[in-house]
Amino acid sequence: MHKLLLLSYNEKGRQAYLKHVEAANLPELEIADSASAEVDLVFGSPALIVEVLPNLPALKWVQATWAGVEPLLDPTLRRDYILTNARGVFGGLMSEYVFGYLLLHERKILQRLEAQKNSQWEPSLTGTLHGKTIGLLGVGSIGTHLAETAKHFGMIVRGYTRNSETSPHVDRYYHGENLLAFANGLDFLVSVLPNTPETTKIIDARLIAALPTQAIFINAGRGSALDETALLNALNNDKLAGAVLDVFEQEPLPPEHPLWHAKNLFITSHTAAPSFPEDISRVFIDNYLNYVNNKPLNYQVNFDLGY
Amino acid sequence: MHKLLLLSYNEKGRQAYLKHVEAANLPELEIADSASAEVDLVFGSPALIVEVLPNLPALKWVQATWAGVEPLLDPTLRRDYILTNARGVFGGLMSEYVFGYLLLHERKILQRLEAQKNSQWEPSLTGTLHGKTIGLLGVGSIGTHLAETAKHFGMIVRGYTRNSETSPHVDRYYHGENLLAFANGLDFLVSVLPNTPETTKIIDARLIAALPTQAIFINAGRGSALDETALLNALNNDKLAGAVLDVFEQEPLPPEHPLWHAKNLFITSHTAAPSFPEDISRVFIDNYLNYVNNKPLNYQVNFDLGY
Numbered sequence: 159m160h161k162l163l164l165l166s167y168n169e170k171g172r173q174a175y176l177k178h179v180e181a182a183n184l185p186e187l188e189i190a191d192s193a194s195a196e197v198d199l200v201f202g203s204p205a206l207i208v209e210v211l212p213n214l215p216a217l218k219w220v221q222a223t224w225a226g227v228e229p230l231l232d233p234t235l236r237r238d239y240i241l242t243n244a245r246g247v248f249g250g251l252m253s254e255y256v257f258g259y260l261l262l263h264e265r266k267i268l269q270r271l272e273a274q275k276n277s278q279w280e281p282s283l284t285g286t287l288h289g290k291t292i293g294l295l296g297v298g299s300i301g302t303h304l305a306e307t308a309k310h311f312g313m314i315v316r317g318y319t320r321n322s323e324t325s326p327h328v329d330r331y332y333h334g335e336n337l338l339a340f341a342n343g344l345d346f347l348v349s350v351l352p353n354t355p356e357t358t359k360i361i362d363a364r365l366i367a368a369l370p371t372q373a374i375f376i377n378a379g380r381g382s383a384l385d386e387t388a389l390l391n392a393l394n395n396d397k398l399a400g401a402v403l404d405v406f407e408q409e410p411l412p413p414e415h416p417l418w419h420a421k422n423l424f425i426t427s428h429t430a431a432p433s434f435p436e437d438i439s440r441v442f443i444d445n446y447l448n449y450v451n452n453k454p455l456n457y458q459v460n461f462d463l464g465y
Numbered sequence: 466m467h468k469l470l471l472l473s474y475n476e477k478g479r480q481a482y483l484k485h486v487e488a489a490n491l492p493e494l495e496i497a498d499s500a501s502a503e504v505d506l507v508f509g510s511p512a513l514i515v516e517v518l519p520n521l522p523a524l525k526w527v528q529a530t531w532a533g534v535e536p537l538l539d540p541t542l543r544r545d546y547i548l549t550n551a552r553g554v555f556g557g558l559m560s561e562y563v564f565g566y567l568l569l570h571e572r573k574i575l576q577r578l579e580a581q582k583n584s585q586w587e588p589s590l591t592g593t594l595h596g597k598t599i600g601l602l603g604v605g606s607i608g609t610h611l612a613e614t615a616k617h618f619g620m621i622v623r624g625y626t627r628n629s630e631t632s633p634h635v636d637r638y639y640h641g642e643n644l645l646a647f648a649n650g651l652d653f654l655v656s657v658l659p660n661t662p663e664t665t666k667i668i669d670a671r672l673i674a675a676l677p678t679q680a681i682f683i684n685a686g687r688g689s690a691l692d693e694t695a696l697l698n699a700l701n702n703d704k705l706a707g708a709v710l711d712v713f714e715q716e717p718l719p720p721e722h723p724l725w726h727a728k729n730l731f732i733t734s735h736t737a738a739p740s741f742p743e744d745i746s747r748v749f750i751d752n753y754l755n756y757v758n759n760k761p762l763n764y765q766v767n768f769d770l771g772y
Binding site: 259265274279280281288413430432 | 591722734736
């Protein structure tokens with residue numbers, strides 16, 4: 159019999175996960191009331207799991223409800239268990255987010271809305287995604303979905319990765335020192351990079367300067383990947399046509415932060431790809447069946463790489 | 466030798482088409498300076514062609530630069546020539562338009578923009594297209610592209626057509642008297658219907674009442690398909706969550722028209738899918754090669770059906 163600890167930020171969230179897990183009638187599974195010596199499995203939010211790690215001597219496997227598992231990667235914490243994160247469920251949501259803002263820009267939606275307020279017929283030609291070039295910083299399962307959406311809209315797709323070249327929807331891959339060549343000539347730069355030592359402030363003044371001034375930058379990965387001051391300077395000095403940020407070095411973004419009122423910047427509050435309990439529970443359920451059948455688990459995190 | 470008359474609303478447009486046609490080095494083709502007895506082919510805007518029809522005794526084939534060819538369908542006009550319209554080039558642009566506004570709605574882009582103006586962190590859950598149901602009024606080449614985009618975003622797709630069932634991306638087709646069953650339970654209703662006698666005010670008070678009150682309606686086909694008064698009443702009485710109109714009974718929409726300030730209505734000025742000379746010229750060039758090689762022409766319009 160396995161004993162599962164389910165951790166969520168509030169009882170409503172916990173009940174939502176519990177409902178989906180119980181409905182699956184998983185074999186040999188008992189739900190634990192609290193962190194205890196018998197708990198061998200945990201399914202929950204990384205920051206909450208950190209708090210109970212010392213109290214789980216029998217721990218074998220943790221399924222995170224998020225894609226980002228930074229709290230559990232702290233090198234002072236134990237790593238004597240299998241850590242899997244949530245993947246394969248955020249691609250569609252991220253595509254909706256990124257392409258919602260790209261289309262807002264190309265279709266001049268806000269400009270046309272202003273004309274409407276003045277009862278003004280505004281037949282100026284629309285822009286189009288077709289034929290434009292998008293650069294993806296990070297091409298894992300989310301980046302692959304973005305690449306597929308981009309190809310659906312007739313775009314040219316570049317990908318920058320450590321070394322993987324797995325997506326068939328990327329026209330050209332770049333790695334390592336070719337970051338500035340990757341940025342050169344892009345219409346849109348989109349980061350979905352995780353927070354790792356190698357991605358810290360990878361989007362810096364040099365990279366931003368390598369983008370055409372009419373380019374748009376979107377950060378839907380982690381705030382740590384962006385030098386926010388460099389972006390602020392570029393936007394306020396018209397070195398970049400616009401940006402969309404969903405993630406920040408500090409979240410919630412403090413009310414006095416200058417980013418709130420930067421020129422041509424859209425801010426969202428880490429809402430690009432929420433974890434819907436139904437989707438994330440399916441990841442756990444599939445992985446639990448792998449676990450009890452001694453099959454390899456999906457989405458294992460490498461503690462050293464950080465993803 | 467064939468003699469082609471090229472008609473555009475202004476010299477700049479005409480030069481753009483001319484450039485692409487000339488670059489193709491088409492065999493046995495001469496460009497005419499004006500409507501004359503020798504002209505056997507016309508490539509241009511339908512309303513302009515109507516004016517020169519009586520002066521073209523040798524006319525054999527007209528390639529319209531638009532999808533909508535209403536002016537040429539007037540039953541008092543001659544029909545002794547082959548009429549082809551522009552198809553296959555608007556699907557991508559229409560998808561960008563429709564999904565730009567659907568994502569604006571689901572992702573709460575305007576609401577989040579308001580929060581940003583107040584430097585306010587706004588983490589409310591996003592909506593998603595995934596799992597929602599879209600109904601397409603008209604599933605020709607444009608509707609097929611919309612259906613494919615909808616499936617890419619994980620939506621359920623219904624199609625309402627006269628009788629065709631050709632798109633593999635439509636989950637369920639409806640015809641004839643099943644219009645209200647088609648509308649029942651839709652999250653989004655999108656019309657890309659052409660202007661024909663059968664589509665006149667097909668979107669009326671009864672159809673709108675059959676939609677759920679949280680539904681969104683988009684008209685990117687022709688204004689004649691919509692009873693504008695019925696839509697206005699539904700919006701202003703919260704019987705419908707919102708609408709997006711690109712086409713109107715009268716264009717330009719007059720400044721005093723009540724639609725400009727209807728509740729939850731977005732107005733664009735017939736800009737959803739412009740005719741880009743490069744795309745439309747390719748349609749003409751391909752068809753010209755069919756013509757001189759005695760092959761059937763693409764996109765022939767049936768004068769009686771109106772499309």
